[in-house]
Amino acid sequence: MMILGSERVVTNDFSSHKTAEDYSGNHLSEIKITGSAKVVRVVNHYLPHEDSLNYDSFVKNQYQWKDGDYYNCISITGKSIRYHKDELGGNCVVLSGYVDGVHYYYGLYHMAKVNVNVGDIVNQDTILGYQGNTGLVASRKALSDVTYGTHVHMELIDDSNNYLNPRDYALGNKRIEWVSQGNERNENMDQIHILADKINIRESFSKTSKDLGDVYKDETYDILEVKDNEGYTWYKIKTSTNITGYVANLVNENWIEVLKKKEQEQEEKEDEQEESNLDSKYILLYKAEKTDIYYIRLKENEELYLKK
Ligand SMILES: [Zn+2]
Incomplete structure (x- = not known):
């Protein structure tokens, strides 16, 4: 049976x-999907076999191995290997897509190696990665068997x-499709460009308000409103999939960049131009270093020119 692009059986x-x-x-063996999707999470730093964990020894030792958000584990080959609690599925790819307008995630775990990166749009021609045994696995095979x-x-x-049962999607009978939820780049509007891998969309401009979904790296959205609250700058957006909400940039972080509308850029350029024109029209007479009494009272940094 062809399951996820290669000959496999349901175990x-x-x-x-x-x-x-x-x-x-x-x-x-190669792992592929049918349809299309956006890659929203990748883990790709565990080695097959030497970093593999036996399920039963994990269950037996997990309290002893636990170290905050991590487990200091002994792998099936006897290697000391540290696993984050969210990475016990080993190397993985999580995909985002839609079926008839309804949004789904699907995750593929225990890969030997991942071939894709967060933000990639993948389809039936993409080799997502290769079947493997990273993370928590169980088998009757000898531990020395790779x-x-x-x-x-x-x-x-x-x-x-x-x-939900993923079988129909694994077999290719049903497919998820990626629908870009971002807006097109429009040079007549102020827009945001997402730089972080993923940011929540909130119902209101507060991090405790309802989570409506996510925006992803490289997407562009029209700015409908800007609010400053709780140390974040909040941008109101509407996705092409009809979610209206707020995404936040923590002040001094680069999660989001603002793309200004074209006229604005032009005006700024004109301002710069005007400044350089000053030199040809005026002669600088004196620059006041501090506020003091002169023949003319000048404030700090004010400049006095004589028109040519
Ligand atoms: Zn499983």
Whole structure:
């Protein structure tokens, strides 16, 4: 059976796994999707086999291994390896896309190696990565076998955090499609350009207000309103998928850049031009270094010119 672009079988179905399905084929076989999607999360720093964790020894040792948000683990080959608590699925790709206007995420875990980056738009021709055994896996194979526990763990999640059966998407019977939710670049409007990988869209200009979704790196949005609140600058936007809300830039952070409308840029250029024209029309007589009594009272930094 072709599952996720390669010959695979279902090894743990949704009714027993509950939040996902597991598919297994050849170790290092290609992983592809049907349809299209945007890459919103990548983990790609664990080594297959030598960083693999045995599920049972993890369950047995997890309290001893726990160190804040991390686990200081012993891998199946005896290597000391530190895992973040959110990375027990090993190397992974999380994708974002739509089915009939409804937004979904799907995640593919335990990869040997990931081939894509956050922000990439991927489709059926993209090799997302290769089947592997990074993270928590279980197997009856010998621990020395480099293919120990190799499989793809696939999750399909909706915006309300419900886990759905991913089988039809794995088989290619159904597909998610990427719909760009950003606005087109419009030089007649002030717009924001997203520089961070991902920023929440909030219902109001407060970080405790309702989470309506996310904007992603490289997207552009028209600015409908600007508010300063809680140390953030909030930009009101409307996505092409009809979400209206606020995205925040923490003051002094570069999560968002403002793209000014063209006339504004032109005016600024004209101002600069005017300044350089001063030299040809006027002669500088005296620059007051401080506020003092002169023949003419000048304030600090005021300049006195004589017209040619
Ligand atoms: Zn699984």
